[in-house]
Amino acid sequence: MSEQLTLSAEARDRAGKGASRALRREGRVPAVIYGNNEEPQSIHVEEKLLNKLLGTGHFFNSVVMVEVNGKAVRTLPKDVAFHPVTDRPLHADFLRVSEHATVNVNVPVRFENEDASPGLKKGGVLNVVRHEIELIVDAADIPEDVVVDLKGFEVGDSIHISSVTLPKGAKTAIDDRDFTIATIVAPSSLKSAEGDTTKEGEAEAE
Numbered sequence: 001m002s003e004q005l006t007l008s009a010e011a012r013d014r015a016g017k018g019a020s021r022a023l024r025r026e027g028r029v030p031a032v033i034y035g036n037n038e039e040p041q042s043i044h045v046e047e048k049l050l051n052k053l054l055g056t057g058h059f060f061n062s063v064v065m066v067e068v069n070g071k072a073v074r075t076l077p078k079d080v081a082f083h084p085v086t087d088r089p090l091h092a093d094f095l096r097v098s099e100h101a102t103v104n105v106n107v108p109v110r111f112e113n114e115d116a117s118p119g120l121k122k123g124g125v126l127n128v129v130r131h132e133i134e135l136i137v138d139a140a141d142i143p144e145d146v147v148v149d150l151k152g153f154e155v156g157d158s159i160h161i162s163s164v165t166l167p168k169g170a171k172t173a174i175d176d177r178d179f180t181i182a183t184i185v186a187p188s189s190l191k192s193a194e195g196d197t198t199k200e201g202e203a204e205a206e
Contacts, residue, residue, distance in 0.1 A: 009068045027047045164181065
């Protein structure tokens with residue numbers, strides 16, 4: 001299960017672009033907490049702390065307890081807007097969730113047993129189609145990742161979601177098709193060798 005993160009915040013009284021710019025000059029990032037049938041709450045957080053959480057690599061699939069004026073609010077990060085040039089965070093959105101609410105989260109895919117894949121041992125290349133999978137899970141049981149076992153896969157094989165064991169209690173948001181997560185493709189050297197062989201065969205046929 002992904003760990004629970006904590007972020008201190010302060011209530012934001014003034015709205016508008018001017019107020020937001022003033023906050024950013026002070027090293028703060030404007031944000032909003034919304035959802036769960038409550039009024040949206042405008043807040044601001046310290047830019048350094050937000051960047052630290054973003055740097056964990058699992059910010060968007062973790063519960064974040066946002067502490068506003070001493071009161072902790074259970075949230076899921078939904079979006080962070082970044083400056084197009086400096087990459088500084090400009091604004092953040094947090095969705096309120098109850099402890100056992102059913103939520104949709106994008107969970108990273110982790111591949112294991114590469115040494116047990118005949119295709120990869122022959123020099124095949126793992127072509128990742130989906131780096132994340134959207135899951136429907138209990139907010140208290142958000143997994144850190146979805147593990148894909150590469151054991152037994154050959155060159156030319158596609159790895160579909162049906163061959164993956166999902167974390168307990170989780171299901172995919174896409175349930176109308178057996179979508180592809182990755183494929184094992186032939187290395188370019190093998191492709192070119194096959195191409196040369198084909199050309200030789202064509203020449204002999206002529």
